[in-house]
Amino acid sequence: MATTLNLTGPIVGNDSSWIYDYLGIECISPKNVMESIGDEAEQLIVNLSSGGGEVTAASEIYTALRQAKTTVVINITGMAASAASIIAMSGDTVNISPTAQMMIHQASLRGVSGNKDDLDHLSDILDKTDQSIVQAYVDRTGLPVDKIVKMMADETFLTAQEAVEYGFANNIMFTGTNAKAKVTNSLETGVLSNDVINKIGTLISVKEQVKNDKAQEVPDTNTTDSRQVLRSAKAAILLEEFN
Numbered sequence: 001m002a003t004t005l006n007l008t009g010p011i012v013g014n015d016s017s018w019i020y021d022y023l024g025i026e027c028i029s030p031k032n033v034m035e036s037i038g039d040e041a042e043q044l045i046v047n048l049s050s051g052g053g054e055v056t057a058a059s060e061i062y063t064a065l066r067q068a069k070t071t072v073v074i075n076i077t078g079m080a081a082s083a084a085s086i087i088a089m090s091g092d093t094v095n096i097s098p099t100a101q102m103m104i105h106q107a108s109l110r111g112v113s114g115n116k117d118d119l120d121h122l123s124d125i126l127d128k129t130d131q132s133i134v135q136a137y138v139d140r141t142g143l144p145v146d147k148i149v150k151m152m153a154d155e156t157f158l159t160a161q162e163a164v165e166y167g168f169a170n171n172i173m174f175t176g177t178n179a180k181a182k183v184t185n186s187l188e189t190g191v192l193s194n195d196v197i198n199k200i201g202t203l204i205s206v207k208e209q210v211k212n213d214k215a216q217e218v219p220d221t222n223t224t225d226s227r228q229v230l231r232s233a234k235a236a237i238l239l240e241e242f243n
Helices: 014-023 030-036 055-067 083-088 116-141 145-153 160-166 194-212 224-242
Strands: 002-008 043-050 071-081 093-096 101-104 156-159
Touching: 002 030, 014 030, 014 194, 030 055, 043 083, 055 083, 055 116, 071 083, 083 101, 083 116, 093 160, 101 145, 101 160, 116 145, 156 160
Parallel strands: 002 043, 043 071, 071 093, 071 101
Antiparallel strands: 101 156
16 A cells, blocks of 8 residues: 655745744645654655755655655656756656656755854855765766766756656656666745745734733634734745745
């Protein structure tokens, strides 16, 4: 019997995934993936579509899938970009939809600040991160390290056919085409900034404080008006983040 796991949305750490759940935004976190991996299933089918996200979280998911005591099949259904492409490399078999794409690039940071020594240190961290990512691609494709490094530096987008030809995928879904002929880090992923996460946390804290304040008249949080106010507050924060 096969178990199917649908991974859609930005890749985030366990400590911030609850924010996405609260906002009703789909995300991919190590905890959710690990809880879905069962030893009793003969096969784990992972339908993957993501623009990427946190490299560390993607690494945890990659490792968990590689360690799974079952056959793992990755189906790239839309986009496997950046950190999501790392997860894709964990499959025993990697299939890609003929309309899907992969993208690999160098690691990056969001909201960087500091002096020149800080930035030099961050540059070294990014270089080490790139080196670790390269290994996952090399293990899957068998391509030379220099080739992978160049593809990452060029921010390479791959069609389904190219993904198979380079060895990132085994098969193009629905066609039977296989790879025998040839042997920060992210796009605009929807990953929430720390500032937005803090604002949402504050919003929740204030809401709970009001609910627990017996001296005030607490509105029913289940009324239509109250739910609308909460939705409006969420929407205002998201609009500030993505505009």
